[in-house]
Structures are given as structure tokens and as C-alpha cells.
Amino acid sequence: MNDGWPDSGQIIRVLALQDYNTRVVLLGTTLLGIAGGFVGVFLLLRRRSLTADVVSHATFPGIALAFLICEALAPGSGKSTPALLSGAFATGILGLICTTLIQRYTRVKEDAAQALVLSVFFGAGVCLFTVIQSIPAGNSAGLGQFIYGKAASMIAADVRLIAWGSLAVAVIFLLLFKELTLISFDEEFAAAQGWPVVLLDLLLLGMVTSVTVIGLQSVGMLLVVALMVIPATAARCWTHNLRSMALISAAIGGWSAILGVLLSALLPRLAAGAVIVLAGTGMFIVSILIGTRSGILARAIHRFRRDRAIARDHLLRAMFEAIEPRCQPSADLGEQLPLHAVRFAELQANRSWSPARLRKLVRRAQRLGLVVEFGDAGIKLTERGADAACRVVRNHRLWEIYLIEFADRSPSRVDRDADDIEHFLGPEIAGRLEKLLTERSSPAFMPPSPHVIPTATVPGAGP
Amino acid sequence: MIREFLQVLETWSSLDTWIVVTSVVASMSCAIPGVFLLVRRQSMLGDTLSHTALPGIALAFLTAIWLRDRGWLDDATYVNSRHLILVTGAMLIGVLASFLTETVQKLGQVEANAALGVVFTSLFAVGLLMVRRFADRIDLDPDCVLYGTIETTVVDTIAGTPIPRAAVINGAVLLLNLLLTVVFFKELRLSAFDAAFATTMGIPPTVMHYTLTAVTAATLVAAFESVGSILVIAMMVGPVATARLLTDGLRSMVVWSLLVAAVAAIVGHVAAITLPGILFRRLGFATVTDASTAGMTAVACGVLFFAAALFGPRYGVMCRLVRRTRLAIQVAGEDILGLLYRGEEARAAKEMEPPFGRVGRLRRFAILWLRWKGEVSRVERTWRLTSVGRHHAELLVRSHRLWETYMAKHFELPDDHLHETAERVEHFIDQDLRVRIAAELAAPSRDPHGREIPTELSKPTTPSAG
Numbered sequence: 030m031n032d033g034w035p036d037s038g039q040i041i042r043v044l045a046l047q048d049y050n051t052r053v054v055l056l057g058t059t060l061l062g063i064a065g066g067f068v069g070v071f072l073l074l075r076r077r078s079l080t081a082d083v084v085s086h087a088t089f090p091g092i093a094l095a096f097l098i099c100e101a102l103a104p105g106s107g108k109s110t111p112a113l114l115s116g117a118f119a120t121g122i123l124g125l126i127c128t129t130l131i132q133r134y135t136r137v138k139e140d141a142a143q144a145l146v147l148s149v150f151f152g153a154g155v156c157l158f159t160v161i162q163s164i165p166a167g168n169s170a171g172l173g174q175f176i177y178g179k180a181a182s183m184i185a186a187d188v189r190l191i192a193w194g195s196l197a198v199a200v201i202f203l204l205l206f207k208e209l210t211l212i213s214f215d216e217e218f219a220a221a222q223g224w225p226v227v228l229l230d231l232l233l234l235g236m237v238t239s240v241t242v243i244g245l246q247s248v249g250m251l252l253v254v255a256l257m258v259i260p261a262t263a264a265r266c267w268t269h270n271l272r273s274m275a276l277i278s279a280a281i282g283g284w285s286a287i288l289g290v291l292l293s294a295l296l297p298r299l300a301a302g303a304v305i306v307l308a309g310t311g312m313f314i315v316s317i318l319i320g321t322r323s324g325i326l327a328r329a330i331h332r333f334r335r336d337r338a339i340a341r342d343h344l345l346r347a348m349f350e351a352i353e354p355r356c357q358p359s360a361d362l363g364e365q366l367p368l369h370a371v372r373f374a375e376l377q378a379n380r381s382w383s384p385a386r387l388r389k390l391v392r393r394a395q396r397l398g399l400v401v402e403f404g405d406a407g408i409k410l411t412e413r414g415a416d417a418a419c420r421v422v423r424n425h426r427l428w429e430i431y432l433i434e435f436a437d438r439s440p441s442r443v444d445r446d447a448d449d450i451e452h453f454l455g456p457e458i459a460g461r462l463e464k465l466l467t468e469r470s471s472p473a474f475m476p477p478s479p480h481v482i483p484t485a486t487v488p489g490a491g492p
Numbered sequence: 493m494i495r496e497f498l499q500v501l502e503t504w505s506s507l508d509t510w511i512v513v514t515s516v517v518a519s520m521s522c523a524i525p526g527v528f529l530l531v532r533r534q535s536m537l538g539d540t541l542s543h544t545a546l547p548g549i550a551l552a553f554l555t556a557i558w559l560r561d562r563g564w565l566d567d568a569t570y571v572n573s574r575h576l577i578l579v580t581g582a583m584l585i586g587v588l589a590s591f592l593t594e595t596v597q598k599l600g601q602v603e604a605n606a607a608l609g610v611v612f613t614s615l616f617a618v619g620l621l622m623v624r625r626f627a628d629r630i631d632l633d634p635d636c637v638l639y640g641t642i643e644t645t646v647v648d649t650i651a652g653t654p655i656p657r658a659a660v661i662n663g664a665v666l667l668l669n670l671l672l673t674v675v676f677f678k679e680l681r682l683s684a685f686d687a688a689f690a691t692t693m694g695i696p697p698t699v700m701h702y703t704l705t706a707v708t709a710a711t712l713v714a715a716f717e718s719v720g721s722i723l724v725i726a727m728m729v730g731p732v733a734t735a736r737l738l739t740d741g742l743r744s745m746v747v748w749s750l751l752v753a754a755v756a757a758i759v760g761h762v763a764a765i766t767l768p769g770i771l772f773r774r775l776g777f778a779t780v781t782d783a784s785t786a787g788m789t790a791v792a793c794g795v796l797f798f799a800a801a802l803f804g805p806r807y808g809v810m811c812r813l814v815r816r817t818r819l820a821i822q823v824a825g826e827d828i829l830g831l832l833y834r835g836e837e838a839r840a841a842k843e844m845e846p847p848f849g850r851v852g853r854l855r856r857f858a859i860l861w862l863r864w865k866g867e868v869s870r871v872e873r874t875w876r877l878t879s880v881g882r883h884h885a886e887l888l889v890r891s892h893r894l895w896e897t898y899m900a901k902h903f904e905l906p907d908d909h910l911h912e913t914a915e916r917v918e919h920f921i922d923q924d925l926r927v928r929i930a931a932e933l934a935a936p937s938r939d940p941h942g943r944e945i946p947t948e949l950s951k952p953t954t955p956s957a958g
Contacts, residue, residue: 078606079536086722101775134809135801137733144535145733145797148726152790155639155723156783160768164777176638177620251543251638252617258609262602300624303617310614323601 035295043294051294057188058247058286058305060195065244065256066264066282067202068236070275073261074213079143080125080234081254084241086147087124088117089154089250092175093161100164110187113175114242121238124150178249178302187246194243198236199279209233210271248302256282259309266320281316285309335452337393342452343380344390345399345418346425348410350478351375366415370403420459425451427462429479434466440480493770500766506654510646512761514659515789518715519727519753521666524673525708526728527746530736531684532704536605537590538728540612541709542721544589545582546637547619549713550626552581557629575661579710586709587702589615640720640786658718665714672707673746680704681742719786730793731756737800737807756796760789823919824858826888829867830918832877833885837943848875886946891921893939893946894929900940901933907940923948 035043046052072078095116099106106112124146131142158172183191202209211219212229220226237257244253264278289305319326348371356365377387391408394400399414410418428450429443438446454462529535556577559565589611597607623634646656673680683690683700691697708728715724735748764785772780802809835845851859859875862868867881877885895917896910921929926948930936939945 073602073606076603076605078603078609079539082536082539082609097775097777101777131801135737136807137736138533140533140535141530141729141733141736144539144725144729145794147539148722148724148729149790149794149797151722152726152787152794155720155787156764156768156791158639159782159784159787160772160777160780163780163782165779173635177634252613252620254609255613255617258606259613262596262600262606262610265602266600298624300620303620303624306613306617307621310610310617313610313614317596317599323599325599 040295043291048294051290053185053188054183054247054294054301055287055290057183057191057195058290058301059283060192060199061240061244061247062256062260062282062284062286062305063279064195064198064202064282065240066260066279067199067275068233068240069257069259069261069282070264070271070278071209071213071233072237072257073265074271075233078258078261079254080128081237081241081257083124083128083143083147084121084234084238085245085250085253086154087150088121088242088245089151089175090157091116091118091120091123091154092172092245093154093157094120096161096172097157110190110246113172114190114245117175117242117245118238120150121241122235125234125238174249175245176250177300178245178247178252183246191243191247194239198239201232201236202275205229205232206272206275248305252302252306255306255309259306259313260285263309263313263316263320266316266323268322281309281312285312339452340390341394341397341399342421344376344387344394345410345414346421346451347376347379348400348408348414349418349422351379352410363415363419366410366418367412368409370407370409372407374406420456421451424454424459426478427459427466428454430466431462433479444480496770497766500769501762507646508761508765510654510656510659511642511785512758514646514656514662514718515642515757515761515785516754517659517666518662518718518724519731519757519789520750521662521669521711522715522724522727523731523749523753524666524669524746525704525711526732527735527742527749528680528684528704529708529728530732531742531745535729536608537705538708538712538725540589540593540608541582541586541705542712542716542724543612543616544585544619545709545713545716545721546634547615547622548581548583548585548709549578549637550581550619550622551585552577554622554626554629555581575714578716579713582709582713583706585615586705590702590705637716637721639784640716640718640723642718642785645718661714662718665711669707669711677743684742719789723786723790726790726793727753727756730790730797734793734797734800737797737804752793752796756792757789759796760792761785763792764788820854821857821861824854825862825867826884826919827915828855828858828862828875829877829881829885830888830892832868832875833882833889836877836882883949886949887923887926888918890946890948891926892918893943894926894933894936895921896939896941897933897936897945898929910940 042048043051046055069078069081072081092113093116095113096108098116099109099112127146127150128139128142131137131145132139137145161172208219208224208229211222211224212226212233216226219229240257241253244256248256260278260282261274263281264274267277268274285308286305288308288311289301292308293299293301293304316324318324321327349366351371352366352369353362355369356362373384373387373391376382377384382390391400391402394414395402398411399417400408400410403409425447428447429440432438432443432446433440526535526538529538556565556570556573560567560570592611592615593604593607596602596610597604600607600610620634642658645658648657649655650657650660679690679695679700682693683695683697687697690700712721712724712728715727719727731749731752732745734752735745739745739748764787765782767788768783769781800808803811805811831846831848838845859868862881863870865880866878867884868875869878870876892914895914899905899910899913900907930948937945
């Protein structure tokens with residue numbers, strides 16, 4: 030049996046690229062992966078990812094037609110790859126044109142137009158395919174390889190075609206990067222600037238069709254869309270920047286091609302196309318987990334940090350509000366705050382903190398030097414803590430007043446709204462709010478709360 | 493050619509009848525979920541589900557084989573419940589695919605289409621690997637799943653009857669879909685068109701979404717065997733998109749879709765056994781006699797859609813073209829009437845007549861139209877208004893000048909800007925509106941340019957010396 034795990038000798042042979050065939054296939058497929066990664070970025074940005082799916086299915090009748098035409102003109106010449114791929118390209122483009130025409134001239138929307146074109150073209154392909162099977166030369170046609178892909182059995186000539194095609198797409202992509210970016214983000218602006226928007230759009234679609242057609246042999250009609258969609262979607266998890274997104278996408282596309290080809294060379298019963306796609310899927314899953322822009326981990330860390338900062342602000346504000354009634358209104362608040370202690374029971378009465386959570390909050394604030402313990406069940410603000418508390422409360426109250434003055438919110442409602450925003454008001458906005466509201470810009474200014482602060486009714490609270 | 497066509501049809505056998513019956517039933521059962529996918533703009537979900545069904549089917553088979561090997565499922569049950577296994581597997585994986593798509597969309601912050609693309613290609617790749625890996629154990633040929641082999645499935649009949657098993661299964665699915673649609677029509681419609689309102693009415697959109705997904709997946713898989721996984725998309729989308737071009741209401745769309753689906757299936761099979769032979773024999777391929785029925789049915793769906801797009805009575809491209817041309821001729825004709833009327837006015841006041849301008853193709857048609865209605869006549873090598881034409885022209889000019897007066901009163905436009913808008917609007921002002929404008933303006937007798945506004949006469953006056 031040849032479908033067991035490969036032995037060490039086999040692994041070394043494959044990884045060292047000792048087989049000429051592996052080397053050739055690897056080169057071609059990697060270039061294809063890179064080109065697919067590039068083109069996919071703009072498909073994703075233009076919200077046209079499934080266009081590639083339409084194109085790939087629409088190539089089917091083209092292949093069959095090209096075969097039939099070749100056979101009719103010169104019997105026996107039907108297997109010429111360039112001819113078959115030209116046919117594929119032609120009907121691929123035709124499918125795209127049909128989709129566009131249906132969307133423009135009927136009231137059928139994009140999704141239905143795509144599904145319709147895809148399936149009708151494929152149906153036409155199936156018809157022609159059955160016709161081919163019933164002519165004598167058809168049995169040796171081997172057109173089935175275009176459906177599932179047969180990377181392993183590609184010959185050098187096929188690979189050369191793939192390599193040059195991919196290279197051409199990649200070069201056009203790099204040359205027209207700026208123009209394609211422009212039409213992806215602001216088509217109207219591009220048109221107003223005098224760029225040939227329709228032409229560029231067609232060029233993009235032509236590139237998509239090219240990648241699809243040259244991907245037919247290695248990945249197959251049904252999966253070639255993955256070469257464009259998966260790397261781009263994965264790259265989206267890493268960055269906001271288009272330039273780096275294109276590079277990451279190309280890298281993911283290239284690497285999944287390499288992984289796929291090597292794996293399928295090691296395990297002969299695995300179809301290379303499917304393995305290439307799954308390698309891409311693997312990288313996609315990794316990206317979605319640890320991607321730096323919108324990966325799950327990155328977002329979890331961000332959320333954790335934010336929640337911690339919010340909880341800290343809440344503790345400081347609760348302390349401030351507990352101390353405020355005991356201070357002299359005439360003197361500077363910032364200097365008075367550190368003089369008074371607050372008991373845990375007071376804080377708990379104001380907020381729905383469990384004792385354990387409160388202790389945790391206090392410990393963290395202590396580490397940051399914002400509060401110090403005082404007595405057995407109380408804490409005091411440090412100077413730094415007092416500053417921070419003043420800042421938070423000021424933000425809170427400025428926002429409350431702003432809402433009351435300018436958004437007609439009732440004073441009893443503003444507390445919650447300000448709760449959400451107080452943590453995110455930078456000094457600049459706070460300053461502007463202050464100017465707007467009071468025309469006093471002293472940083473020490475502390476507006477009184479516009480509503481009644483529920484005070485803790487804990488006996489024995491005091492300094 | 494027609495003789496050839498009839499010759500082939502003479503060989504029509506009961507097998508052909510059963511192929512058509514199976515195909516019609518399968519197409520109709522696919523069209524029903526297709527309607528709701530289309531109005532929800534999720535047609536590509538059908539594509540996704542038909543791809544993801546492969547791993548679903550493979551997994552279900554492997555599970556069933558595992559159960560049989562352990563002795564928990566005896567051989568007879570295994571063989572008999574084949575379709576149930578297929579349908580269950582595809583439904584589960586369909587719901588999973590739908591869920592994964594939403595997750596990817598949310599986590600990756602990409603649009604739905606990209607998420608669909610990622611999920612269905614990945615799942616399909618998994619399915620392909622599984623089928624290849626366990627090819628010797630799973631009774632499943634990816635090619636069959638892809639193309640469908642209705643020609644051979646009809647041979648598998650229910651014992652003792654000539655009825656194909658596939659026809660019965662698809663018929664059952666069709667009945668179930670019809671029943672579900674009738675019972676839950678209100679809910680389906682509401683959640684398709686106003687999900688927020690549906691939620692407030694106690695119809696959670698997620699439940700509707702996943703139910704629709706599951707039903708679609710089940711329908712697709714039941715039809716797979718006969719028509720293949722890509723072509724079911726044609727049957728799901730083609731008739732529905734065609735119906736969309738022919739009608740408006742959701743209820744009538746369901747009915748029309750069923751009708752178109754049936755027609756497409758019949759035409760598909762007839763074309764499949766006749767056309768390829770006729771066509772390809774002429775191109776020198778003598779051995780070609782027929783083509784895949786499923787493929788031809790998909791093509792028939794496309795052809796019917798194309799026909800509806802061109803010749804549909806309300807939304808067809810041709811009909812819209814005709815309507816637009818008719819309007820253009822009417823407008824051009826009415827402009828000529830106005831011009832002639834102003835010429836008469838100018839002659840009466842001994843002023844210079846307005847120039848008639850170039851007579852293009854449109855104006856020639858317009859003049860033909862006016863002559864046919866008897867509104868203009870040829871007098872001394874120029875065109876003159878008849879009394880009927882003059883009456884029509886008076887009304888037009890009245891509309892025109894009333895509108896100018898109205899615009900002058902209510903909008904701060906300089907006098908030389910009034911003509912343009914009135915020239916456009918005059919064709920669409922009817923008597924009712926004229927009466928209301930006149931009342932609003934206290935029945936003015938002159939327009940802002942100082943010209944007389946013709947009075948509203950209900951009948952053409954007797955011919956005067958124009």
C-alpha cells in the first residue's frame with residue numbers, strides 16, 4: 030500500500046526538492062498562489078469575492094467548446110492546453126459580462142445574477158462534456174483534470190504557462206497598484222480625476238479571469254476561487270494598510286501553495302488542489318486567532334485592557350464622590366482629596382462590586398500608586414490618585430453638562446451616558462468642552478455634579 | 493431539421509416520461525426555497541450549500557458505516573435509509589456552514605460574500621479529501637454528485653412499479669416544501685422583507701435563517717442524485733429569477749417559479765435528446781446523439797430567463813424600449829403641435845414665426861403619428877393644425893403657460909428659466925391638474941412673458957380660418 034505515512038527518506042527527498050517534478054510544480058503553483066493573493070485583495074475590497082466563483086464555473090463550457098472546435102478543425106488536436114485555456118478565458122469573461130448585463134438591465138440583483146450565470150454556464154459545460162464523451166476522441170480527452178485539478182501530473186510546459194501567466198498578473202498588479210487602489214476606494218473620485226474607471230475595472234476582472242484560468246490545472250475549477258478569497262480575507266485580519274495587506278495576502282497565498290504541493294507530494298492520495306486550499310484555510314484560522322488587527326486574541330487583549338482601565342476609573346470616581354461632601358468647597362479639591370479616607374463599605378454601597386472584586390481593584394490601584402491602604406478597611410487616594418480621580422470626574426461631569434445643555438437630556442439620565450464616555454475623553458476634548466460650557470479654562474476647575482449623587486449611608490464614615 | 497426533431501421524438505419511451513417526471517418534480521421542489529433565497533438576496537447561499545453538501549454526505553456515510561460495523565445498524569436498515577443519511581448529513585453541514593460564515597464575517601470583519609467564499613471552499617476541500625481517502629468505503633462518486641445522472645437514476649424503481657425512487661423522494665420533498673410554504677407563508681414573507689418588524693412580532697430572524705438553510709440543504713441533496721450539485725443551483729435560481737421578471741407579488745412569484753421550473757425541466761429533456769444530435773451531426777461528429785438532461789435543463793433555465801428578460805411584458809428590455817419609444821414619439825409630436833400653434837399666434841400678431849427646425853427620424857415618426865390622428869394636415873407644403881390638432885395644442889400650450897405662471901409665482905426663477913421646465917412638464921399635466929393650477933393662480937389670462945393663455949375648451953371648435 031502506498032497510502033501510509035511516508036518514511037524519512039521520502040520526506041527528505043521531497044523537502045530537499047530532489048524530484049524535478051516537485052520542483053517544477055512547486056515553482057509554478059507558488060507563483061500562482063502569489064498572483065491569487067494579490068488579485069484577491071482588490072476583489073475583497075470591491076466586495077466582489079464571489080465573482081471569482083462565477084468566472085471559474087463559467088470557464089467549463091469554454092474548455093469543452095475549445096476541445097470540440099479543435100477536434101472539428103483537426104482531429105486529435107483537442108488536448109492542446111493553450112487552446113483549452115483560451116476557450117476557458119473567453120467564456121469566463123463572457124460569464125462576467127452576462128452577470129453585469131443582468132444586473133444592469135433587469136431587476137435581478139447581484140446574488141441571483143451570479144448564481145444564475147454560474148449554474149447555467151456550468152450546465153452548458155456539462156452538456157458539451159457529455160457530447161465530447163460520445164465522440165471517439167473524447168475518451169482520451171482527460172478534461173476532468175480541469176474540474177478537480179491535478180497539480181502532480183502537470184508537465185513542464187503547463188507549469189511554464191502557469192508561471193509566466195502568474196508573473197504577468199503580479200507585474201500588472203504592482204504597476205497599477207495606485208490606480209486599482211483608487212477605484213477600489215473612491216470610484217467617483219477616480220472618474221472625476223479622469224482615470225479610465227471602466228477600463229481599470231475590466232483589467233481587474235481580466236486579471237481575475239487569468240488567475241482562474243491558469244489555476245484550473247493545479248487547483249481545479251471548483252476550488253480556484255479559494256486562491257483569491259482565502260489569502261485576502263486572512264490578510265484582512267492583520268492590517269489596515271492596503272500595501273501591507275497585499276503583501277501579506279500574497280505571502281499567505283504563496284505559502285499555502287508551497288505547503289499544499291509538498292504535503293500532496295508526501296501523501297500521494299491527497300488531491301493537491303484540496304490540500305492547497307486547506308493549507309490556506311489553516312493560515313486563515315491562525316490569522317483569525319492571532320491576527321494583529323482583528324484577530325480574536327488581539328481583540329481579547331484590547332478588551333481586557335480597556336475593561337481594566339474602566340474599572341480603575343470607576344474606583345477613582347467612587348472614591349472622589351465619597352470624599353467630595355467632606356471637603357471645603359472653597360479650597361483646592363486636589364489637595365484635600367488625599368487627606369480623607371474611604372471605607373470599603375462606603376464604596377460597596379455605591380457600586381455593585383462584590384467584596385472580592387473590590388479588593389482586586391484596590392490591589393491593582395495600589396500597585397499603580399493611585400491609592401494607599403488606611404486602617405483595616407479603608408483606603409486613601411495618593412496625590413497621583415487624586416489627580417487621576419479629578420480628571421475622571423471632571424470628564425464625567427463636563428460630559429453630563431454638555432448633554433444637558435446641548436442634547437436636551439434630562440439631568441436624571443445623563444449619569445449613565447457619561448459613564449460610557451468619561452474614559453475616552455482626552456485632555457483636548459475636555460478642554461474644549463470646558464471652554465464651551467464655562468469659558469473658564471483653569472485645569473483645576475471642577476464643576477459640581479448636575480444631579481444628586483447617591484451617598485452611602487454607612488455609619489461612621491469619615492476621615 | 494424539424495423532421496429530424498420529430499424522428500427523435502418518435503423514439504420517446506416510458507423511460508423518457510419518467511425522466512421528465514423526476515426532473516420536473518426535482519426542479520419544482522428546488523424552486524420553492526429558491527424564491528425565499530432570492531428575495532432575501534441570498535441566492536449564493538444555494539451555491540454554498542451545494543458545495544458543502546459533499547463533506548456532509550461523506551461524513552454521514554462514514555458515520556453510518558461505523559454504526560453498521562459496530563453492529564448498531566443492520567445491513568437492511570443501512571441500505572434502506574441511504575437517502576435519510578444523505579439528507580441529514582447535508583442539513584447538518586449546511587447549518588454549520590451558515591454558522592461558520594456568520595462567524596467568519598463577524599470575526600474577520602469582511603463582507604458576507606468573502607466569508608461564504610472562505611467557508612465553502614474549505615468545506616468542499618475537506619469533502620473532496622474525505623471522498624478520495626475513503627473512496628473504497630463510500631458509495632459516492634464526486635463526478636455523480638457534480639453532474640447528476642438522471643438517465644440512470646430513473647432505472648432504480650420502487651419494487652413492483654415503474655415509478656423511479658428518485659421521483660418519489662423529490663415528490664415528497666416538493667410536497668413538504670409546499671406545505672411549509674403554505675403554513676409559514678406569513679412568517680417567511682415578513683422575515684424576508686422586514687426582519688426588524690418580524691422580530692417584534694415574535695419571529696426571530698436567526699431561527700428563520702437557519703430553518704431556511706436547513707430546508708434548502710435538504711432539498712438540494714434530495715435533488716443531487718438526479719441533477720447534480722451545480723445544476724440544482726440553476727433550478728433553484730433560474731425559474732425564480734425568471735418569475736421575478738414576470739410578476740411582483742411573492743405569492744404569484746411562487747406560482748410562476750413552479751410553472752417555469754416545470755417548463756424548463758420538460759424543455760430540458762426534450763432538447764437534450766434532440767438538439768445535440770441535430771447540431772453536432774452537422775458539424776461532423778456523427779456519433780453524438782444526446783447530451784446530459786440535467787445540463788440541458790440548466791441551459792433551458794438560462795434560455796427562459798433570457799427570454800423573460802427580453803420579452804417580459806412589464807420589465808422586459810424590449811417592452812421598456814417600446815414604451816420609451818412611444819413616449820418619445822408622443823413628446824416629439826406634442827412639441828410639433830405646440831410649435832405650430834405658436835406659429836399661428838405669431839402670424840396673427842404679425843411677428844416672426846418660430847423656426848420649425850430640423851426634421852429628424854423621430855420627428856418624421858411624430859408627424860406620421862399626428863397625421864394618423866388627424867391633428868395636422870399638409871397645406872401648401874407646410875404643416876397646418878386641423879381643428880382637432882388645434883384643440884390638443886391649445887391644451888398643451890395652456891398647460892405650458894399655466895406651469896410657467898405657477899413657477900414664476902412660487903419659485904424665484906428668472907423669466908428666461910421658466911420655459912425649459914414647462915417644456916418638459918407640459919406633456920404630463922392633465923385636465924385635473926390644469927384646473928387646480930388655474931384655481932390656485934386665480935385663473936390668469938397671461939403668462940409671465942405676457943402671452944395669452946388659451947382657455948380650457950372641452951371640445952374642438954368648428955374649423956376656423958387658420
